[in-house]
Amino acid sequence: MKRHNPDDIRSKSLSQPFQSVLGERVSRRSLLLGAAAATGASIAPGFVGSIFSGEAVAGGTASSLTFTELKRVYDEKHHVAPGYVADVVMRWGDKVAADAVDFDPAAQTAATQAGQFGYNNDFIAYLPLPLGSASSERGLLYANHEYIDPQIMFPGLVTTEDDGGKAMSAEQVAIGMSAVGASVVEIVKEGGKWKPVQGEFNRRIDLNTPMTISGPAAGHSKLKTAADPTGTKVFGMTANCGGGMTPWGTVLTCEEFAYESFGGDADKTAFKGDIERIGYENSDYYGIARFNDRFNIEKEPNEFNRFQWVVEIDPYDPKSTPVKRTALGRFGHEGATVVVNKDNRVVVYLGDDDHMEYLYRFVSKNSFNANDRTANATLLDEGELSVAKFEADGTLNWLPLVHGNGPLTADNGFADQGEILINARKAGDLLGATPMDRPEDFETNPVTGRVYAVLTKSAKRKPETVNPANTRPENKWGHIVELIPPGEGKDADHASAQYKWDVFIMCGDPSKPETGSKFSADTTTDGFFMTPDNIAFDPKGRMWVATDGMNDFDYADGIFGVDTDGPGRALPKALFAAPSGAECTGPAFTPDGTTMFVAIQHPGENSDNIENLTTLWPDFVEKMPPRPSVIAITREGGGEIGA
Numbered sequence: 001m002k003r004h005n006p007d008d009i010r011s012k013s014l015s016q017p018f019q020s021v022l023g024e025r026v027s028r029r030s031l032l033l034g035a036a037a038a039t040g041a042s043i044a045p046g047f048v049g050s051i052f053s054g055e056a057v058a059g060g061t062a063s064s065l066t067f068t069e070l071k072r073v074y075d076e077k078h079h080v081a082p083g084y085v086a087d088v089v090m091r092w093g094d095k096v097a098a099d100a101v102d103f104d105p106a107a108q109t110a111a112t113q114a115g116q117f118g119y120n121n122d123f124i125a126y127l128p129l130p131l132g133s134a135s136s137e138r139g140l141l142y143a144n145h146e147y148i149d150p151q152i153m154f155p156g157l158v159t160t161e162d163d164g165g166k167a168m169s170a171e172q173v174a175i176g177m178s179a180v181g182a183s184v185v186e187i188v189k190e191g192g193k194w195k196p197v198q199g200e201f202n203r204r205i206d207l208n209t210p211m212t213i214s215g216p217a218a219g220h221s222k223l224k225t226a227a228d229p230t231g232t233k234v235f236g237m238t239a240n241c242g243g244g245m246t247p248w249g250t251v252l253t254c255e256e257f258a259y260e261s262f263g264g265d266a267d268k269t270a271f272k273g274d275i276e277r278i279g280y281e282n283s284d285y286y287g288i289a290r291f292n293d294r295f296n297i298e299k300e301p302n303e304f305n306r307f308q309w310v311v312e313i314d315p316y317d318p319k320s321t322p323v324k325r326t327a328l329g330r331f332g333h334e335g336a337t338v339v340v341n342k343d344n345r346v347v348v349y350l351g352d353d354d355h356m357e358y359l360y361r362f363v364s365k366n367s368f369n370a371n372d373r374t375a376n377a378t379l380l381d382e383g384e385l386s387v388a389k390f391e392a393d394g395t396l397n398w399l400p401l402v403h404g405n406g407p408l409t410a411d412n413g414f415a416d417q418g419e420i421l422i423n424a425r426k427a428g429d430l431l432g433a434t435p436m437d438r439p440e441d442f443e444t445n446p447v448t449g450r451v452y453a454v455l456t457k458s459a460k461r462k463p464e465t466v467n468p469a470n471t472r473p474e475n476k477w478g479h480i481v482e483l484i485p486p487g488e489g490k491d492a493d494h495a496s497a498q499y500k501w502d503v504f505i506m507c508g509d510p511s512k513p514e515t516g517s518k519f520s521a522d523t524t525t526d527g528f529f530m531t532p533d534n535i536a537f538d539p540k541g542r543m544w545v546a547t548d549g550m551n552d553f554d555y556a557d558g559i560f561g562v563d564t565d566g567p568g569r570a571l572p573k574a575l576f577a578a579p580s581g582a583e584c585t586g587p588a589f590t591p592d593g594t595t596m597f598v599a600i601q602h603p604g605e606n607s608d609n610i611e612n613l614t615t616l617w618p619d620f621v622e623k624m625p626p627r628p629s630v631i632a633i634t635r636e637g638g639g640e641i642g643a
């Protein structure tokens with residue numbers, strides 16, 4: 001099991017399940033979502049959209065994606081569709097800083113790691129150089145480094161995947177703290193190939209990097225520590241999983257499961273319930289609390305509250321201080337994707353990746369100004385955070401997480417707006433938000449204006465806790481929900497209090513009806529996917545899905561392209577297959593759509609230990625462990641990905 005995969009985490013949200021709603025209102029919507037079988041109703045032909053297989057399908061016949069799809073394959077190597085090329089751009093240990101030393105896994109130190117590309121790249125972004133240009137041949141590669149795999153990272157470390165933190169030496173723990181965070185690397189395309197440059201923008205950010213805390217919770221009493229009585233300064237970020245880019249050229253990076261970097265007994269703190277609601281289980285999985293008091297919740301409980309935020313980083317200014325934006329709330333952050341609304345306010349869609357957790361939306365108070373980058377720098381400090389409630393009749397209501405709104409008062413433990421943001425999950429519980437099947441990426445189609453929420457899977461969903469938007473008990477395969485704001489394309493109103501919604505895809509093997517999967521009827525045995533995680537849209541508005549968890553079904557995780565509209569709606573095609581044990585993360589396009597960058601995370605993580613590896617990707621050199629890496633996918637002879 002992947003260490004960062006929270007399948008074993010207890011579900012703690014309090015919102016009521018929707019089974020009563022389903023029982024009372026067998027609506028068109030609930031039929032669409034698969035409630036027919038449960039209620040004994042039959043699906044009336046005619047109103048079921050083309051996404052559905054079986055008798056009610058209108059039938060998709062033509063994907064706009066013209067490439068020949070990759071045949072299903074899963075082995076120690078990566079594979080890409082015919083006519084496409086996948087080149088490695090940056091590997092764990094490659095030089096980021098100009099004075100970095102060559103990577104030697106047997107001689108690694110915290111100092112050497114601090115100058116090198118970190119471990120387990122996840123969200124990636126491509127930012128054109130110079131700032132303001134649309135260059136697709138020179139830019140900055142930003143990469144999150146989510147977590148480490150000690151059991152396959154350190155030669156000689158005797159451990160299992162569950163006791164790394166207890167077995168690691170002080171130096172190994174320090175290496176781990178340097179190997180997480182993020183990298184910024186200048187890259188250029190020469191002769192059709194991308195390569196890194198040790199340029200002025202290059203930097204590493206890790207668990208020791210000074211950061212500031214801004215927004216409504218900055219300076220809150222629950223964010224003050226002995227080392228920082230102001231409650232506004234913190235060292236480092238970790239568990240940075242998904243993310244997004246702003247239109248002013250910064251990156252939003254999401255702290256997802258930072259609680260695994262903490263240790264200590266929650267019973268010995270004054271706010272055990274709040275700590276556990278965020279997922280804390282005293283794992284100290286990376287050994288950090290053994291050597292750093294601030295990560296021991298018994299010694300410094302408020303340090304815990306200074307993690308699990310969205311962090312804004314300016315890759316164009318290598319001296320800039322990353323900022324934790326408290327207005328975006330504190331939970332198990334995954335995606336933080338930005339769209340400029342038709343009224344120029346900035347909207348951020350935010351997922352909380354855990355079982356039975358929620359989807360959130362932030363709408364800025366002030367407007368984006370394309371001509372004033374400095375003014376945009378504080379846009380994410382003021383605005384309204386809300387949480388999604390899906391109704392069985394196909395409406396979606398955004399419920400404001402605002403102090404004084406309904407139960408969000410001091411009587412219920414929220415003294416002020418800061419407390420609501422620090423404990424956003426508890427506020428969502430009280431408002432009756434809809435518990436989802438582990439929200440991962442959450443992103444707007446730039447062409448249609450529709451928004452897609454990716455629910456990776458949740459085997460912990462019970463029959464008694466299904467709801468209109470999460471209809472499958474023991475959802476092993478995941479699904480993608482389509483959110484429909486009023487208006488279309490650039491006229492979509494992403495600040496509206498009410499949307500409509502639909503299901504886009506129900507994942508699973510379409511040849512196995514028992515999975516309840518729903519794709520276009522033309523989906524091939526090579527093209528269907530499961531356990532979706534990150535998505536990206538190409539310039540034409542086609543969705544590209546990166547999966548995380550197909551290994552559990554003995555399939556490679558990969559990249560799949562799929563139309564969201566037209567005859568090819570919900571008809572995925574396979575482009576890329578990752579090597580053994582790896583998930584695909586990221587995808588990021590150059591502005592012209594001719595390069596797709598993909599992060600290959602945790603190759604070989606399914607290995608028992610470093611002596612018995614399932615892959616040596618990408619180097620395939622003895623004594624060199626598998627290395628998480630970012631690759632560039634291009635077409636032989638050039639041209640748009642997918643065409």
Ligand code: FEO
Nearest residue numbers: 004241256334353
């Ligand atoms: Fe780190 Fe939600 O995947």
Ligand code: CA
Nearest residue numbers: 241242440533
């Ligand atoms: Ca993810």
Ligand code: CA
Nearest residue numbers: 441443535536
């Ligand atoms: Ca994305």
Ligand code: CA
Nearest residue numbers: 440456533548
């Ligand atoms: Ca995942």
